[in-house]
Every structure is written in C-alpha cells, then in structure tokens.
Amino acid sequence: MAKYRIITLCGSGIASSTICAQKIRKGMAERGIDVEVKPIAFRELQGEIGKIDLVVSITPGLKVDINAPVVNGVPLLTGIGEQAVLDEIAQKLTGGKQ
Amino acid sequence: MTLLDVVKWVIGLGAAVFLPIVMMLMGMLFGLRPGKAIRAGLTLGVAFTGINLVVGQLLVGQVAPAAQAMINRLGLHLTAMDVGWPAASTISWAWPYAAIMFPVQIVLNLLLLLVGWTRTLNVDLWNVWQKVFAGAVVMGVTGSLTWAFIVAIAMIVIELKIGDITAKRVQKLTGVPGISIPHACATWLLPVAPFAMLLDAIPGMKKLRANPEDIQRKIGFFGENIIIGLIMGLLIGILAGYKVDKILQLGVTVAATMVLLPRMASIFMEALMPISEAASEFMKKRLSGREFYIGLDWPILAGHPSTIVSAVLLIPVLVLLSVTLPGNKVLPFGDLGNFGCLMGPVVAIVGGDLVRSLILGVVVLAVSLWGATKVAPAFTELAIQVGQQIPEGATQISWLKTSPVIWGTLEFAEVNWIGIILSVAFLVAGFWILKTRYSDLPEAEEAEAAGGKAS
Numbered sequence: 001m002a003k004y005r006i007i008t009l010c011g012s013g014i015a016s017s018t019i020c021a022q023k024i025r026k027g028m029a030e031r032g033i034d035v036e037v038k039p040i041a042f043r044e045l046q047g048e049i050g051k052i053d054l055v056v057s058i059t060p061g062l063k064v065d066i067n068a069p070v071v072n073g074v075p076l077l078t079g080i081g082e083q084a085v086l087d088e089i090a091q092k093l094t095g096g097k098q
Numbered sequence: 099m100t101l102l103d104v105v106k107w108v109i110g111l112g113a114a115v116f117l118p119i120v121m122m123l124m125g126m127l128f129g130l131r132p133g134k135a136i137r138a139g140l141t142l143g144v145a146f147t148g149i150n151l152v153v154g155q156l157l158v159g160q161v162a163p164a165a166q167a168m169i170n171r172l173g174l175h176l177t178a179m180d181v182g183w184p185a186a187s188t189i190s191w192a193w194p195y196a197a198i199m200f201p202v203q204i205v206l207n208l209l210l211l212l213v214g215w216t217r218t219l220n221v222d223l224w225n226v227w228q229k230v231f232a233g234a235v236v237m238g239v240t241g242s243l244t245w246a247f248i249v250a251i252a253m254i255v256i257e258l259k260i261g262d263i264t265a266k267r268v269q270k271l272t273g274v275p276g277i278s279i280p281h282a283c284a285t286w287l288l289p290v291a292p293f294a295m296l297l298d299a300i301p302g303m304k305k306l307r308a309n310p311e312d313i314q315r316k317i318g319f320f321g322e323n324i325i326i327g328l329i330m331g332l333l334i335g336i337l338a339g340y341k342v343d344k345i346l347q348l349g350v351t352v353a354a355t356m357v358l359l360p361r362m363a364s365i366f367m368e369a370l371m372p373i374s375e376a377a378s379e380f381m382k383k384r385l386s387g388r389e390f391y392i393g394l395d396w397p398i399l400a401g402h403p404s405t406i407v408s409a410v411l412l413i414p415v416l417v418l419l420s421v422t423l424p425g426n427k428v429l430p431f432g433d434l435g436n437f438g439c440l441m442g443p444v445v446a447i448v449g450g451d452l453v454r455s456l457i458l459g460v461v462v463l464a465v466s467l468w469g470a471t472k473v474a475p476a477f478t479e480l481a482i483q484v485g486q487q488i489p490e491g492a493t494q495i496s497w498l499k500t501s502p503v504i505w506g507t508l509e510f511a512e513v514n515w516i517g518i519i520l521s522v523a524f525l526v527a528g529f530w531i532l533k534t535r536y537s538d539l540p541e542a543e544e545a546e547a548a549g550g551k552a553s
Contacts, residue, residue: 008157010395010397010400011397011399011400011438012183012360012397012436012439013360013364014184014360014363014364015225015367015369015395016394016395016398017223017397018364018367018368018371018396019224019367019371022368022371025146038168038363041323041360042401042406043322043401043406043410044322044323044324046116046322047324047325057401058397058398059397059398059399059400059401059402060273060274060398061313074146074274074277076395077221077223077394077395077398078274078276078277078390078392079221079378079382080393081376082170093522098226
C-alpha cells in the first residue's frame, strides 16, 4: 500500500479528476513521494470509505466536508502554476520533512 | 493494394484495434515519443474493450430487457434508451473519422484566435469527442462526410463563442481568473436564454431564494452513482412486475453498471491524456505572448451548491418529463444522475440562484429529451456500425445530453422547415440575449446572493 492516499475531485470522477491524478502521480514520483491517487466525483466524497490524506479539488467554492487538507487543483488543468501546486501537495503530505 | 484498401482493412479490424493505431499515429503527429504513443494507443483499445464488456453484458444484456419489460407493462411509448455519456463517447471514438477531429479543432481554434474571432484557447481536448459525436450522427443521417465536418466546425465555433460570452460570469462564480468554459453543455444556453430573460421579467422572481447548501447536505447520499443505480434498479424491477429475487438482483446489476461504466471511461481518459497534453502544448507554443482565456472542461462549475442540488432535485422531474413530454421517446437511464454539466452553465448565468436554476433546468431537460429522441435512429445506426450490441427487439439507443446544435442540424438535414426556422430563431435569439444580458457581471444583488461561491 502506498504511504499517502490522495483523492482528486471533479464533476464526473472521470475527466478532469483523472488529468489531475495523472499529473500528481508523475509529480510525486519525481519528488520521491509514494502516493496512491483516486479520481472521484465530488458527490461521491461522502461515500468514500478508504483513508484520505489529502483532497485535490478542481471545483472552486465546493465546501469539502472532510478531515484532510484540501488543495486547489485548477492550475493542473490550466497548466499555469502547475509546479507550485505539486510543491504544495508534497509539502502538505510530508509536512516539509522530505 | 491501394492505400484505400489498407485503410478499409484497418477499419475492418474493429474499433478496439484501429483506435489504438489511429491514436498512436495522432500522438506522434503532436510530438509524442513512439513508446508513449504506443502505450497510449493500446490503453485506448483496452478501455474500449472494457466499456464494451460493461455495455454488452450489463446494460444491453440485463438492464435493457428489464427496462423493456417495464415499458411494455406500463404501456409507455418509449422506444430508445439513454446509454449515458461513457458509452456515447466510446461509440463516438469508434467512428472511423474520429481522430481527424483533433487537428480540426486545434487548427480552427488557433486560426480563430489569430484573427481575433475568439478569446478562448480550448485546452480541453477530451471533449473533442462531442464534436466526433455530432459529426458521426450527422453523417449517419445525411451520408455526407462534408456535412459531418461542417456541423462539427459549427459546434466548435458556437462553443468558443459561448465560452467567450459567458467567461466573466464563469470566472466570477468559480473565482478562477482567466478561464472560460467552451463546452458542448453551454450550447443549451441558446434555447434557455429566452426563458431566462422571461424569468427575469417576472416581478418578485429575484426575491425568491433557497439556500442550496442546506439542501446539499441533506441529499448528498442520493447523489452517488451507486445509490442512484440501486434505486433505479429496484424501481425498474418493481415496475416491470419482477419477483423479489429478480428485483434485488436487478438493483445490484444497475448499481454495478453505474459504478463500472465511469471507471472504464476513466481508463479512456488516461489513454487520451498524453495525446491531449501534447496537443495542448503544441497550441500554447504557437500562441506565446498572447492574451487569451484558457478553455476548460465543465467540472470547474460543478462545485457550486446550486449545480449539485439542481442536478439531484431534477432527477425525478426528468423521469416524469420522460413519460409526459409530448414527442419524447427516450427513457433516461445512463445519464439520469449525470446531467450536472448541463446545469453548470445555467447556474453561471443566473449568478448561482437556485430557484431560477431549477425552473430553467426543466427547459434544459425538455430540450435534452427531444434532442435525444431526434438523434436516436442515427446514433443506433452508428453503434451497430462500430460493432456495439444493441438491445433486442425494437429498442434503440440514444444519448440524453445530445446538444441542441445537433438537433437543429438534423432538422436541416431532413429539410423540416418548422424545425429549421425554430432552430435559427433560437440560435439568433439565444446569442443576442446572452451577449446583451448575460455577458457582463451579474448585478450586485445577484452577486451577493450567489450562495456558497468563493468570496
């Protein structure tokens, strides 16, 4: 099992959340952080039964009612500020220890 | 052997084989390394096989006969079943000319940007499939490849223009600067705009308020695919007059269909991603130093509570409409719990107001049902062509979220004058109203009432 489990959220759990998930997998692998990323639809978050270390949401304004840090993933879609978001995710997961 | 023979032979191998080959070549065209291109292509073939498995075994094999039994028992006049967008996109990609749509959209978008006809660079290349769907369906009706691409091009232009017009309200609602949503779901705004204007004219309409966030908390559970699937399965089983054991089995089968189809479609997405990334880089490189909106897929609008709540509250309305709306022949199924994308743009133009979103949602759904009815024969034909199994008997398949632009085009193709006049009227009126009334930011009072937006 991967060390950290990340949920990416979008409208359908298919398109945008998969794009984010792929970029996060690649970005975290480059940073040497072991993650498992699962794309889901925002309306399925309440029914998510696995552990969640971090949520990446591309739906601004959505109140994510969950006990985990939430990162705005929109830059992963626009391609502007992508690395900064990946750094933020890495920082939030490891607490800057790595 | 001529080149044409080679092409025919490759297409004859079936979509699961020719899709990987075509996509591999397309990936390399946009500068993907061969190893990555092969992997992306192969993943596409795998996803296609996976979706076919679910559609064939579950949707067509088990769910459709039950739905048919229900329709017969209740004496409904529904002859087509909505297969939902995961299946619709797969069938579309299997259209032999599908991959050509990538360069068409990219070149057209770049040209329009360069001459200043649009301010949007659409980097959402996943939804190229919507244009493929339009082209494939129109070719099915007209038999003309030229018409197929004319319609696809018209779709691309209309999407970009609506993206431009609604950009400010979209940015306000989402709190993300510099974006627009040039998505097919925004084309519903054309028929919706006149009604939105009418609603605005009703005195006191703007004072009616509902708090979407309270409702959202209460209905969260029912918004999940797995729960919607279970409820639908049980209901269809009961209405079909099944025995208890069969009803329970159908409940789980439908839940499985609703969960597995999106998972399979997600593999599709993974496969297309390297290609769409390469293409997106290709476009940005050619536009360096220019100002433009970045065109994204719709889910960025999905987080607004009014979108979530209306997409769930309107589910029963959709079911009721499907049996009461004159002229409708489509049983909403695959996308029954999945029309949030149609509500997103509506929520954006009414500034997040739930009451008006719900009322306009009824218009959206009626347009969807009629459009899906119109497109059913051609879509069924296409599905058979690309080797998809179709439910036994008289049943056709269709897709609920068929853009009104496609519906309008089919009226043209069939030279149905009433349809043509109405389509042109809605196109012109829709654009005019959107441009004059909904392209600027909502008034202060509306902005203030815009529920849970990031403020």
